[in-house]
Amino acid sequence: MPLTPEQQAEIDALRAQSRPTLRAVAEGMEAHLYTAYPVLDHGFVRVIDYMGDDAAITQAARVSYGRGTKAVSNDEGLIRYLMRHWHSTPFEMCELKLHVKLPVFVARQWIRHRTANVNEYSARYSILDREFYIPRPEDLAAQSTVNNQGRGEALSGEEAARVLEYLKGDAARTYDHYEEMIGQEGQQGLARELARMNLPANIYTQWYWKVDLHNLFHFLRLRADAHAQYEIRVYAEEICRLVKDWVPYAYGAFEDYRLGGATLSGKALDCLRRMLKGEEVTQETSGMSKGEWREFQGVVD
Template sequence: MANDNVNVPPPNHVMVLDGQGWIGLVDQMGTETSIVNAARVSFGKIRQEMDQRDAVLVKYLIANHHSSPLEHVVFTFLVHCPLFVRSQWHRHRTWSYNEISRRYTEEDISFFLPAELREQAESDRQASRKAEHVDQNRCRGLIQKHHESSLALYEELLAAGVCREQARGVLPQNMMTTFWATVDLNNLLKFLELRDSAHAQQEIREYAIAIKTLLAPSFPHIAEVMHW
């Protein structure tokens, strides 16, 4: 990484949420060749480059759910997102996570302000739709006001001697957080299937699409098979 501030994106990153969030690839173990070498290890052969037979093998492995060769490729991402996106992401327990802690720092606190607010879908309790009856300027202004008052209260509590670990309780779900996330390719594909879906919340879906953008150049055969 080019800097020592966790809230600054690494060089290889994609911006999301109208530039308010981002995800960066900070480390990687393995390549597409690692997948075919793991799959063919019983033959005692090692390939240095992919050919057409290898591309067919990758497609076969994924189509037939032979997933263990995929687990030899591992990625580490740095994710900057709102708390509510973090909460959805952390439901994927096959990932390993470490997150910035507001018990230890009150620096660089910021909040996500949606560029456009959505309405609740009528037929789906967990879904939303494009707003037709929301006063965007007024409601976004209310959210901004709440962010500012919450931060002011937090700072007032700190000034009064309240510890960070309790004062942070007044900060809203729109607060941005940053976390380190590591996953193998097999479980990453499962994550992307669920989170780049019409059923996923729009905000986390932007991160799933960004992951595909980050990985497609280095994993062209995976991208082709998975229709990235």
């Protein structure tokens, strides 16, 4: 189950409270507070707290740049200007704190974004739940033949069934041994901090993750991308939905310039200009490597 009864009771109690406040409030995010949105088979994302809104970004920008932004007549235009010209510090005025439940192997990818504050569930002090990520058959795929980090074609029905049986069986067996090691009647039991090392990377963990909007956008640009691993991408996509309701102007600019935009190298720009003039440009005449050329074609085709 995504939420324990204790967690659900805590959420229900918090949602039942209502207090007046003088701080900036984003109505879109208020609607999401304390709601756990399911991700994968046992995971979830829920908003614990947030600070700031679109107005906080423009307020900080106008303090910082003064007269330099007077030509921008509205907040949305200013935010788009800031995003377009990579002015990042105004976006740092907004912060978001999430409670995330996710498989350990996804957490190990996620933690590479070292610009957030993290507090993770401790398996030294507590016993992990018997919850493992088991992919859907359609999400099982072979290794990509063109990308060492990616997936290729989906596995066939028989092979997918065999792999799923391994995943389920291995997870159950290692957890049985974990339970047996940490204590039975008549034995001392292995320390939890040691017993946990035998658990597989698809077991679920939880953490609180707090990040400012600038670094959150960097995370989302990489992890909500179509090339990101599916299991972390679905978390990023759920967070995108929340952020869109929180700071709609900032998210709109991010979606346009980062998620939907492309960065071209000097060689790529030169090739594009030549192509616009009617010249036929090939990989051999582009000055790019095969990989660069393939990526360039993905942008312009």
